[in-house]
Amino acid sequence: xxxxxxxxxxxxxxxxxxxxxxxxxxxxxxxxxxxxxxxxxxxxxxxxxxxxxxxxxxxxxxxxxxxxxxxxxxxxxxxxxxxxxxxxxxxxxxxxxxxxxxxxxxxxxxxxxxxxxxxxxxxxxxxxxxxxxxxxxxxxxxxxxxxxxxxxxxxxxxxxxxxxxxxxxxxxxxxxxxxxxxxxxxxxxxxxxxxxxxxxxxxxxxxxxxxxxxxxxxxxxxxxxxxxxxxxxxxxxxxxxxxxxxxxxxxxxxxxxxxxxxxxxxxxxxxxxxxxxxxxxxxxxxxxxxxxxxxxxxxxxxx
Numbered sequence: 639x640x641x642x643x644x645x646x647x648x649x650x651x652x653x654x655x656x657x658x659x660x661x662x663x664x665x666x667x668x669x670x671x672x673x674x675x676x677x678x679x680x681x682x683x684x685x686x687x688x689x690x691x692x693x694x695x696x697x698x699x700x701x702x703x704x705x706x707x708x709x710x711x712x713x714x715x716x717x718x719x720x721x722x723x724x725x726x727x728x729x730x731x732x733x734x735x736x737x738x739x740x741x742x743x744x745x746x747x748x749x750x751x752x753x754x755x756x757x758x759x760x761x762x763x764x765x766x767x768x769x770x771x772x773x774x775x776x777x778x779x780x781x782x783x784x785x786x787x788x789x790x791x792x793x794x795x796x797x798x799x800x801x802x803x804x805x806x807x808x809x810x811x812x813x814x815x816x817x818x819x820x821x822x823x824x825x826x827x828x829x830x831x832x833x834x835x836x837x838x839x840x841x842x843x844x845x846x847x848x849x850x851x852x853x854x855x856x857x858x859x860x861x862x863x864x865x866x867x868x869x870x871x872x873x874x875x876x877x878x879x880x881x882x883x884x885x886x887x888x889x890x891x892x893x894x895x896x897x898x899x900x901x902x903x904x905x906x907x908x909x910x911x912x913x914x915x916x917x918x919x920x921x922x923x924x925x926x927x928x929x930x931x932x933x934x935x936x937x938x939x940x941x
Contacts, residue, residue, distance in 0.1 A: 720920035721777045730781035731756040755787055756780035764904035764911045765828070766813065770795030775815075777918060779926065783818075783933045790816045790929045792917045813901075813913040814925055816933040820941045822905045824878050827940070828852065828869040829903040857883055861892030882939065900932045905940055912936050 718734045725732035733756040760775045762768045773795040780789050793815045799807050852869040857880070870879060890896035902913040912932045918925045 717918070717920040718777055720923060721779070721918060721926070724923050724926060725779050725781075728781075730779045733757050733778045733780075734776060755789060760789070760791060760793075760817070761909070763817065763909035764906045766795075766815070766902060766904055766911065766913055767793065767817075769797075770811070771798050772796040783930055784937060786818055786820060786933075786937050788816055788818050788930070788933045790814065790918075790926060790933075793913070812917045813915055814918050814929055815911055815913045816929045816936075818910045818933060818937065819908055820910045820937065821908050822910055822940045823882055824870060824874055824940075825905045825907060826852070826871055827874070827879075827903075827905040828867075830867045830869065831901045832865060832867055855879065857888055858885060859888035859892050862888040865892055865894075887939070896935070899928065903936055903940070910936055910940055 722732045722734065724730075756778050760767070760778065762773070767773070773793070775791040775793050778789055778791040780787070782788065791814075793813045795811055797809050797811070799809065801807050853872055855868045855870055855876075856863050857868065862883075868879075868883065887896065900912045900914045902911075904911045904913070912929065914925075914929070914932070916925075918929075
């Protein structure tokens, strides 16, 4: 049985779908007329069957493409609306990249700092936030967690590669991130959840992590070392590091009882960030609360 947020998301998406289809139907008809007429003129010498059949196929392709684009846009818009509603209900400020920049509604008129923070440029403060040839955030939430200003957002970065024919290919990597401006105990630092391949090839994974100004550090707990990789600067204060990752924390991280399911913690300068793969959507608003708890844990642990 679908959960309540998922059911609401589906309903919102259907409404947005109808709205987008009404907006695009005119252009779809125009495209059908133009391309269909052009095809008919080109194929006129081939007979009526070819003309009718080819035009019908072209019409189906155009309609299918228009419907797919409208469905994608409807899903994005429905998600943003539901995330904005969540913010209004939970006392957070919201800014979506494609949302109109109107005056903040209640209750945010009395929370000017959060509203302004949500609209600030998202800083490229840590390695993840600087990755890729192009990067951007959407659905930014700003609020406070245990008195600390926190921004939660959907982050995406693009990378350019080439296929076997030399054709450029763009890939997109998505994370949900929570970013805080705090002075950490040890900086820079990365806590990375190992992938299955990273667990199987732990030595090689740590060697690659050690290329550059960061080094991988093995701590005392084997379960922790299999699950996570800790990476710090060559001149890091190891006494502070071992105080922060005490045996109790290592044990709880190793058996998965302490931290919400996040893939990455990055500390650099006066910035602290937690991240998890994927995005927040209207059907999975619970991920916002997961990131809120992850931010609370990170503040307690690393600051």
